[in-house]
Amino acid sequence: QVRLVQSGAEVKKPGASVKVSCKASGYNFGAYYMHWVRQAPGQGLEWMGRINPNSGGTNYAQNFQGRVTMTSDTSIATAYMELSRLRSDDTAVYYCARWHDFDAFDKWGQGTMVTVSS
Amino acid sequence: EIVLTQSPGTLSLSPGERATLSCRASQSVSSSSLTWYQQKPGQAPRLLIYGASNRAAGIPDRFSGSGSGTDFTLTISRLEPEDFAVYYCQQYGNSPRMHTFGQGTKLEIK
Numbered sequence: 001q002v003r004l005v006q007s008g009a010e011v012k013k014p015g016a017s018v019k020v021s022c023k024a025s026g027y028n029f030g031a032y033y034m035h036w037v038r039q040a041p042g043q044g045l046e047w048m049g050r051i052n053p054n055s056g057g058t059n060y061a062q063n064f065q066g067r068v069t070m071t072s073d074t075s076i077a078t079a080y081m082e083l084s085r086l087r088s089d090d091t092a093v094y095y096c097a098r099w100h101d102f103d104a105f106d107k108w109g110q111g112t113m114v115t116v117s118s
Numbered sequence: 119e120i121v122l123t124q125s126p127g128t129l130s131l132s133p134g135e136r137a138t139l140s141c142r143a144s145q146s147v148s149s150s151s152l153t154w155y156q157q158k159p160g161q162a163p164r165l166l167i168y169g170a171s172n173r174a175a176g177i178p179d180r181f182s183g184s185g186s187g188t189d190f191t192l193t194i195s196r197l198e199p200e201d202f203a204v205y206y207c208q209q210y211g212n213s214p215r216m217h218t219f220g221q222g223t224k225l226e227i228k
């Protein structure tokens with residue numbers, strides 16, 4: 001079955017960077033865009049961007065331009081999201097989500113909690 | 119940028135009742151781009167409805183979606199205890215590529 005398994009929780013200091021991984025299994029990894037969505041504590045969902053795992057092509061939300069980098073490694077079916085120059089308001093759960101052909105996020109990772117604190 | 123506004127913010131109902139959740143877009147969106155998700159505490163969102171009215175695999179038929187243009191609705195015909203959660207609508211555009219979520223409606227037990 002399709003699974004997205006993310007890396008574990010992280011605690012970072014302001015100004016640092018964090019890199020979250022998302023390992024896919026059960027489907028052709030390169031055939032579907034992978035997106036990243038975050039959710040601050042008690043808040044709603046915020047789209048960060050997407051990557052075409054095959055080509056490496058990316059689109060980033062304007063709010064994250066210049067701070068986010070999404071990459072992929074098709075040899076191990078894993079997508080990565082790196083966020084730099086972390087601030088306290090980057091504290092959130094970060095999700096990877098597969099974008100299906102019927103135009104929806106049909107599979108989600110379990111989420112990775114990133115805490116930014118001095 | 120298209121803004122999605124969900125109402126009400128919180129909906130208090132009892133099991134067995136009918137729930138009607140609204141999602142209004144700041145400008146007309148394609149029905150094919152409108153989806154609904156359910157999220158329970160401590161869990162990732164789960165896809166319910168895509169293309170405004172198509173139930174995702176494994177979603178009970180008490181869930182239905184409707185609407186077009188700027189007004190979309192998620193209806194739960196008879197609430198089960200497991201339906202109490204937060205519901206989000208979401209849409210995307212291509213120029214530039216962008217996905218937006220509504221702020222969510224919390225469905226709570228009355």
